Amino acid sequence: xxxxxxxxxxxxxxxxxxSLVSSVYSAVLLNLGEIKVKGVGGMNENLEIAKFNIxxxxxxxxxxxGNLTEEENSYLQGVILNSEEKFRDHSL
Numbered sequence: 001x002x003x004x005x006x007x008x009x010x011x012x013x014x015x016x017x018x019s020l021v022s023s024v025y026s027a028v029l030l031n032l033g034e035i036k037v038k039g040v041g042g043m044n045e046n047l048e049i050a051k052f053n054i055x056x057x058x059x060x061x062x063x064x065x066g067n068l069t070e071e072e073n074s075y076l077q078g079v080i081l082n083s084e085e086k087f088r089d090h091s092l
Contacts, residue, residue: 017072021060021079027053028083032090047090054083 013019029035031050057080061073068076 017068018075021057021076024053024056024060025079025083028057029086032086034086045090047087050083050087050090054080054087057083 026035028050030037030044031046031053033045037044057076061076061080064072064076
């Protein structure tokens with residue numbers, strides 16, 4: 001990758017609280033079978049790993065309590081609620 005491509009990528013992908021939360025949320029969705037993986041047939045569901053990742057989100061909320069902006073906290077709480085709802089749907 002040349003220097004120009006690296007500079008373009010760094011302007012698009014910058015570390016943020018939202019990107020961290022989104023990364024863990026993606027793992028939740030993947031393990032609930034909500035995200036299809038190219039080249040993998042059928043649904044790839046692992047409820048235990050999905051539950052673990054929801055636990056990571058909850059721990060992150062607890063450990064950052066009082067240290068997030070209103071927007072960050074709202075985003076995190078929304079992701080947790082959505083993750084729990086999807087987990088319940090898959091657990092039935």
